[in-house]
Amino acid sequence: MARLSKAHLSRLESYLKNDDRSEPSLRDVMALAELTTESLQSFYSRFDREVYGELVGISEYILTMRREIASLGVTDLKETRLPSAGIELDEIVRSTEEATNTIMTCAEDLFTLGPDSDNLSDKIGDAATRIMEACAFQDLTGQRIAKVVETLKAIESRVSRFAAAVGSTEGKTELDANEEARAKRKHDLLLNGPQSKSDAVKQTDVDAMMAGGSDQDAIDRLFG
Template sequence: MAPVLAQALTGAAPAESAAMTRHAEPTIATIVRELAAVADYIAHLNQEIGALRANELCRERIPSAHHELDHVVDATASATNIIMNAAEEILGSDSTSLEDYRDQVEARVLTIFEACSFQDITGQRISRVAEALSQLEKRLSRFVAAVNARDLATPPDCEEAQRQARRETLLLHGPQDADEAIAQDDIDKLFG
């Protein structure tokens, strides 16, 4: 890569840059070559930005994933409420005969079975979200590799930085994978 371009892209210190170029004053030919390299690089970047298809992600894929997840939240909440209502009705039953009690329990159990059918639909919706995330991951990975992207030390978004700081200060990690989570038995030993 051309030295001038290399400095611009790698962030080389001025001293290093000077060392690279001090042996000779740049000639017109060198400058033209470097400008051609810069133009090639910009064309390459342009192609990679296009391949990212950011507009499609922002306009369709991500809103669609949000929409699917909203449906999943609604469906699970609705099913949970139906199941809990049925369970509470069973517990609160004031039937006076065994036969009447059995009829009531069977009706509620049927309601619980029906409510559990939400899992089929939510499973399909979650699969669509997973597919969208997979697409996003592929495109971002390609873009990161193509532009040799480096992350800023802190998020550029002030709100995100505040959220991150809050998570760290207040130990908000959320649920852990089974192999990382402490078991209830181990917690119990701590409270002996």
């Protein structure tokens, strides 16, 4: 931090002490202003340089932020990629639902057949063919999921680069009121959703729990 020089302050002190200032004239005031200005000149010049330097730093930071925000491609994400990913996911839900319904209808038709049904062989063959045709959804959903994954990877990459550029460090995530309410509901009502195969409790372990613990190994696995 810049300081006033001792020499300037001494001159100012001596001026104020040594003369009679009971009725200061304009000349006295001007002389005092001159002395004061001279005294503060070095202070302000250093002060200005520091402020200028800091402002340049802030300006460069803002410029970097603007470049990084631009490289996020928010418009592209918001108007193209995310809506497109949403459409793909909707299509996945629709096609899996459609395929499931077709397969279930075939199964229900097969249940109604008996050994005395007319054209039994043809009906079974027809149902089997419809089931196989419906299974084609798997290929299409695989391709659609790949497109969504690509979008998520693009977002991850851009956000990571932005976080690095602005020097963001890991901290507590700020949630808005809605997100907070949903997170609390999930926590309170144990809405964990499906687990990966390796993490999910197996039915045999659940059975041991429900049976009150007849199989100690299964219970141990639950808490392991």
